[in-house]
Amino acid sequence: MAHTNTVIGILGLQGDFDAHRRMLEERVGVATREVRTTIDLDAVSGLVLPGGESTTIAKLMDRVGLDCAIRKRAESGMPIYGTCAGLILLAKEIEGRPDQPSLKLMDVRVARNAFGRQVDSFEADIPLEVPGSGATEVHGVFIRAPYVTQTGRGVEVLGRFRDRIVAVRQGSLLGTAFHPELTADARIHALFARMVAESGENG
Numbered sequence: 001m002a003h004t005n006t007v008i009g010i011l012g013l014q015g016d017f018d019a020h021r022r023m024l025e026e027r028v029g030v031a032t033r034e035v036r037t038t039i040d041l042d043a044v045s046g047l048v049l050p051g052g053e054s055t056t057i058a059k060l061m062d063r064v065g066l067d068c069a070i071r072k073r074a075e076s077g078m079p080i081y082g083t084c085a086g087l088i089l090l091a092k093e094i095e096g097r098p099d100q101p102s103l104k105l106m107d108v109r110v111a112r113n114a115f116g117r118q119v120d121s122f123e124a125d126i127p128l129e130v131p132g133s134g135a136t137e138v139h140g141v142f143i144r145a146p147y148v149t150q151t152g153r154g155v156e157v158l159g160r161f162r163d164r165i166v167a168v169r170q171g172s173l174l175g176t177a178f179h180p181e182l183t184a185d186a187r188i189h190a191l192f193a194r195m196v197a198e199s200g201e202n203g
Contacts, residue, residue, distance in 0.1 A: 006197050009035035009044030013060040015052020015085060019181040020189070024048075027186035030193045038069040046079040046196030049086030051143065051179055054112070057085060058101040067103060074105050079172040079199050081192040087168075087175035088112060088146050095149055106173045107152030115145045115177075126178065128159030128167050130187045132194060139185045140166075140178030147177050172199060 008024055010017045012034035021032045035041050047070065049057075061067040074080055082090040093109040094100045115122075121143040128138050138159070148165035151157060159167035159176075166177040167188075172195060180188045 006046070006193065007031045007033055007044050008193065008196055009033050009041060009047045011047060011049050011057070011061075011066075011086075012036050013066075014057050015050040016179075016181075017048070017050040019179075020048045020050055020083075023181045023186055023189045024193065027184075028190050028193050030196075035066070036064070038065055041066065041069050041073065045199065046081070046192065047073070048192070049080060049082040049089050050181075051084035051086065054085040054088040054102070055100060058089060062101065067101070071103055071105065074103070074173070077172055077199055079174070079192065079195040080105070081174040081176075081188075081195075083176050083179050083181065084143065084145055087148075087177055090173060090175050091148075092152075093150075106168070106170050106175060107155055108148045108168055108170075108175070109150040110146045110177075111149050112146050113144045115142050115147065123183070124161060124178075126159050126161045126166060130158075130191050132191065138180060138187055139183045140176065140180050141182040142178050145177045148175075 010020045024030050024032050089102050090106040091108050091110045092104045095111040123141050125137045126140050155170045157165050168175050
C-alpha cells in the first residue's frame, strides 16, 4: 500500500517511537519523519503521538514550543493518531489530574494506568471496526494503558475491551489505549495513513 507524497511525523521526544516508524514504513508503505522541533512538524502531513510517559512528553513539547504548533496544525485539519500516552495527550480532560498538561484536542476524558501497572501488561484481540479494511477485531498490547471514561459530541467509539472504551475517533483525530505498533497488525496504521492522505495536508 503506497501513499504518494505523504510523510507522517512521529513525535520523537520520548517513548517507543521507532516501532511506529517500522510499522508505517515497512508494513503500510508510507514515509515518516521524526518530529522533535516545529521545523520538523512543518514538513509532515500527519502526526503520531507514541506511548511513553505522558507528563514527560507534555513537558518536552512545551519546552520546544511543539504543543502550540501541534494545536495550530490540528485546528487546520492535520490528522493526529495517539497511542496509550498519546491518547492521554490528545484528551481534553484527564481523570483526577486536572493540572496535567495535554493538547486538549479530543473531546474525551481518560483515566491513566486504568488497566494496572507495568506488570499487568497484556495482549488481547479487541472487537473493533476498522473502516475500509473489513476488520472486526485488531490485536493490541496494553502497557499501563488508559481508557476513555467519557466522550463528547462528535466522538466515535471504534472499540471497547472489557466494556471500556479503548479506541476513539473525532474527525481527523484518532486514539487507541493500546499499542498496535507492537504487533504484526497494521490495519489501524493503514487507516491513519488513509486519513492523512485524504486530509489534503501537505506539511
